[in-house]
Amino acid sequence: MQRRRSSTRGFKRTATLLNDQIRHAGESRGFAVSRLLTHWAEIVGQDIAEIARPIKVGYAKGGFGATLTVLTTGPQAPMLEMQKERLRDKVNAVYGYNAISRIRITQTAPTGFADGQASFEHKPRHKPTRIDPNVAAQADKAACDIHDQDLRAALERLGRNVLSKTKS
Numbered sequence: 001m002q003r004r005r006s007s008t009r010g011f012k013r014t015a016t017l018l019n020d021q022i023r024h025a026g027e028s029r030g031f032a033v034s035r036l037l038t039h040w041a042e043i044v045g046q047d048i049a050e051i052a053r054p055i056k057v058g059y060a061k062g063g064f065g066a067t068l069t070v071l072t073t074g075p076q077a078p079m080l081e082m083q084k085e086r087l088r089d090k091v092n093a094v095y096g097y098n099a100i101s102r103i104r105i106t107q108t109a110p111t112g113f114a115d116g117q118a119s120f121e122h123k124p125r126h127k128p129t130r131i132d133p134n135v136a137a138q139a140d141k142a143a144c145d146i147h148d149q150d151l152r153a154a155l156e157r158l159g160r161n162v163l164s165k166t167k168s
Contacts, residue, residue: 044091054068054071066099067104068100069105070104072106074107077107081105131164139155139158142155143155
């Protein structure tokens with residue numbers, strides 16, 4: 001009988017390597033389902049994920065219903081307060097039952113100020129780049145015969161982008 005050869009050649013998926021660490025870190029903060037942490041934006045929607053993130057799930061002494069603590073910034077707290085029920089429904093859909101009975105909104109993390117300084121932005125930040133004046137002049141020259149101003153401006157921007165990519 002021939003032994004099956006591994007198709008991974010000794011490599012493992014990152015998710016399988018980090019699974020135990022993520023589960024342990026999540027359970028230490030009360031997250032029985034780590035998917036709530038790892039897929040927060042997909043669960044609650046991009047609009048809520050941009051202004052809040054889950055911090056802790058705390059269980060009462062009787063064990064009936066948990067409290068989800070959500071971190072947000074000061075100006076966003078009233079907006080999140082109005083959406084608490086919708087947020088609770090979405091989170092409970094992940095658990096499959098009414099695991100979360102309350103949602104507590106905080107503007108500082110319960111473990112200290114270091115967690116409270118986290119950024120909620122999920123969009124990559126683009127730094128404006130300086131364009132070589134020769135590239136800009138070449139793009140402007142290529143679009144100078146166009147009479148429509150909007151079209152000419154769009155072609156100049158396109159030309160600058162294309163020429164600056166090919167030069168680097």
